[in-house]
Amino acid sequence: xxxxxxxxxxxxxxxxxxxxxxxxxxxxxxxxxxxxxxxxxxxxxxxxxxxxxxxxxxxxxxxxxxxxxxxxxxxxxxxxxxxxxxxxxxxxxxxxxxxxxxxxxxxxxxxxxxxxxxxxxxxxxxxxxxxxxxxxxxxxxxxxxxxxxxxxxxxxxxxxxxxxxxxxxxxxxxxxxxxxxxxxxxxxxxxxxxxxxxxxxxx
Amino acid sequence: xxxxxxxxxxxxxxxxxxxxxxxxxxxxxxxxxxxxxxxxxxxxxxxxxxxxxxxxxxxxxxxxxxxxxxxxxxxxxxxxxxxxxxxxxxxxxxxxxxxxxxxxxxxxxxxxxxxxxxxxxxxxxxxxxxxxxxxxxxxxxxxxxxxxxxxxxxxxxxxxxxxxxxxxxxxxxxxxxxxxxxxxxxxxxxxxxxxxxxxxxxx
Numbered sequence: 001x002x003x004x005x006x007x008x009x010x011x012x013x014x015x016x017x018x019x020x021x022x023x024x025x026x027x028x029x030x031x032x033x034x035x036x037x038x039x040x041x042x043x044x045x046x047x048x049x050x051x052x053x054x055x056x057x058x059x060x061x062x063x064x065x066x067x068x069x070x071x072x073x074x075x076x077x078x079x080x081x082x083x084x085x086x087x088x089x090x091x092x093x094x095x096x097x098x099x100x101x102x103x104x105x106x107x108x109x110x111x112x113x114x115x116x117x118x119x120x121x122x123x124x125x126x127x128x129x130x131x132x133x134x135x136x137x138x139x140x141x142x143x144x145x146x147x148x149x150x151x152x153x154x155x156x157x158x159x160x161x162x163x164x165x166x167x168x169x170x171x172x173x174x175x176x177x178x179x180x181x182x183x184x185x186x187x188x189x190x191x192x193x194x195x196x197x198x199x200x201x202x203x
Numbered sequence: 204x205x206x207x208x209x210x211x212x213x214x215x216x217x218x219x220x221x222x223x224x225x226x227x228x229x230x231x232x233x234x235x236x237x238x239x240x241x242x243x244x245x246x247x248x249x250x251x252x253x254x255x256x257x258x259x260x261x262x263x264x265x266x267x268x269x270x271x272x273x274x275x276x277x278x279x280x281x282x283x284x285x286x287x288x289x290x291x292x293x294x295x296x297x298x299x300x301x302x303x304x305x306x307x308x309x310x311x312x313x314x315x316x317x318x319x320x321x322x323x324x325x326x327x328x329x330x331x332x333x334x335x336x337x338x339x340x341x342x343x344x345x346x347x348x349x350x351x352x353x354x355x356x357x358x359x360x361x362x363x364x365x366x367x368x369x370x371x372x373x374x375x376x377x378x379x380x381x382x383x384x385x386x387x388x389x390x391x392x393x394x395x396x397x398x399x400x401x402x403x404x405x406x
Contacts, residue, residue: 015218070382095356096299124381133381139364139372140381146353147346153298154345161342169342177380178327178336178343179273 001026005043010089014044014097045105048094051087052112063119069127074171076120080148081167091152144174204229208246213292217247217300248308251297254290255315266322272330277374279323283351284370294355347377
């Protein structure tokens with residue numbers, strides 16, 4: 001039922017999809033309809049809950065792990081990318097139709113979302129504290145999450161790049177930026193040529 | 204008319220907003236309605252065209268400018284951030300309701316969107332060619348645009364951070380990453396202490 005509703009909501013939008021249509025697509029006789037489908041809003045809640053709970057569970061575990069903050073951020077990006085890439089329909093419905101949720105259901109999903117953000121904030125704050133990150137500004141956290149969240153709009157999992165390659169690319173960009181080793185760092189290395197320098201990542 | 208439609212589409216969604224409602228909110232008498240509003244889809248097109256044309260014009264000019272690729276990327280991020288931050292309603296409608304556009308109108312906006320992406324791709328490719336950027340992978344371009352586009356969901360222009368501060372933060376993150384100067388770069392600088400090193404950005 002949730003799978004059927006996910007497909008219909010993603011293709012036609014929540015508001016344009018009727019309960020009867022979902023029932024038909026799921027092969028329910030009309031008498032069984034309201035027994036299996038409490039309400040359309042409840043179905044929307046069930047559709048949206050899955051990917052958010054998956055992210056919350058995985059990402060809270062990463063934040064609480066023993067890894068280094070840089071490694072944790074890399075793991076968060078990988079985990080979040082994987083969920084978004086494999087659940088593009090749910091993300092699309094979330095972005096477009098989550099406003100249709102009310103009361104307790106809206107609050108519950110909002111709380112899951114805040115816990116996901118909190119996991120990321122914790123890792124950024126830890127990296128700033130250890131001196132491994134330059135900053136832990138909350139706009140960085142929102143920006144980083146936005147970067148990954150947004151891929152539901154353009155990423156084709158069957159395309160040129162695997163999800164793992166994509167998340168590695170994002171991690172490199174967010175952690176080290178797109179700039180090639182800068183001239184001052186090169187100059188510093190050049191001045192220090194008497195010493196071996198095995199690191200490819202000096203800048 | 205476009206302002207009224209933007210507000211109503213943003214607040215209630217395109218599909219839930221009727222032409223008569225827009226006319227009433229704009230103070231039109233019902234006789235004048237269809238004279239001033241060709242069709243709801245045409246209104247949606249006019250609502251969405253503005254921010255996309257603004258981004259295309261500004262960002263193509265930046266890509267064609269004489270600046271350094273790093274400076275161009277910084278300018279693209281600033282310009283795109285400014286448009287998204289001041290036109291959050293249009294972006295919200297774009298993300299949620301652009302699929303309602305058909306035929307020539309859909310094609311026209313899609314073409315504007317591709318020209319925006321092309322401006323970014325050009326700058327990334329130029330920076331990779333000059334050796335200033337490590338890579339110009341198309342997923343980087345989509346990721347960078349996604350990061351800025353997504354801010355319509357969370358950024359409050361009246362909040363703690365101005366649009367200029369936000370775009371500077373994004374530019375720092377995308378260009379240099381969140382990692383503090385790395386140990387190898389520090390070690391290289393330490394080994395080179397006989398030479399003055401005035402750069403704070405060695406890594």
